[in-house]
Amino acid sequence: MFLPEPRIYREMSVEEAIFKRRSIREYSEEPLRLEDLSQILWAAQGVTNPNRMFRSAPSAGATYPLEIYVVVKEVEGLEPGVYRYIPIDHSLKLIREGDHSYHLYRACINQKWVLDAKANLIITAVYERTTSIYGERGIRYVHMEAGHVGQNIYLQSTALGVGTVAVGAFYDEYVEEVVGCGPEERALYVFPLGYER
Numbered sequence: 001m002f003l004p005e006p007r008i009y010r011e012m013s014v015e016e017a018i019f020k021r022r023s024i025r026e027y028s029e030e031p032l033r034l035e036d037l038s039q040i041l042w043a044a045q046g047v048t049n050p051n052r053m054f055r056s057a058p059s060a061g062a063t064y065p066l067e068i069y070v071v072v073k074e075v076e077g078l079e080p081g082v083y084r085y086i087p088i089d090h091s092l093k094l095i096r097e098g099d100h101s102y103h104l105y106r107a108c109i110n111q112k113w114v115l116d117a118k119a120n121l122i123i124t125a126v127y128e129r130t131t132s133i134y135g136e137r138g139i140r141y142v143h144m145e146a147g148h149v150g151q152n153i154y155l156q157s158t159a160l161g162v163g164t165v166a167v168g169a170f171y172d173e174y175v176e177e178v179v180g181c182g183p184e185e186r187a188l189y190v191f192p193l194g195y196e197r
Helices: 014-020 034-045 100-107 113-118 128-134 137-160 172-179
Strands: 067-071 080-085 091-097 119-125 162-164 186-195
Touching: 014 137, 014 162, 034 067, 034 080, 034 137, 067 137, 067 172, 080 172, 100 113, 100 119, 100 172, 113 186, 119 137, 119 172, 128 137, 137 162, 137 186, 172 186
Parallel strands: none
Antiparallel strands: 067 080, 067 119, 080 091, 119 186, 162 186
């Protein structure tokens, strides 16, 4: 499913988004708008040049070891399910149907904001993409890249009035099972998304 095109120019400056950025754990009942989810995904890993080589977050040697999944609970115009973000054409690929937010909540040690969110982003890593070039040091580069992506998610969410919080406390294998990722992928981060109350 192709996503709405990202908007490049907005009213909130980067400086204002940095100033206002906070971890938000309480969300309204309002469904997440598809265009807002699209914008946040683009900020996380979207392609930023015509030859499709570079993305919104830096990556050591442009190896791009990260994958982003979305566990959708309530997003306008999108059926509940688990999706994988495809940066090259800014689209979502359905991995499994249905609302899996309760299972993700359990995998995240019953953190209420994971269950209350209208969607959750899950960042996984395929370490081999980077370590095959940089050896063991590539592990560090993958973690640095995850931090870059996490900050982009925070700042873009802030600019849109979407609340989020970085979640690192979870059972890795359970999260990986929920999103249905490949055996070479490792879960690194979960970001619940919902409009601030």
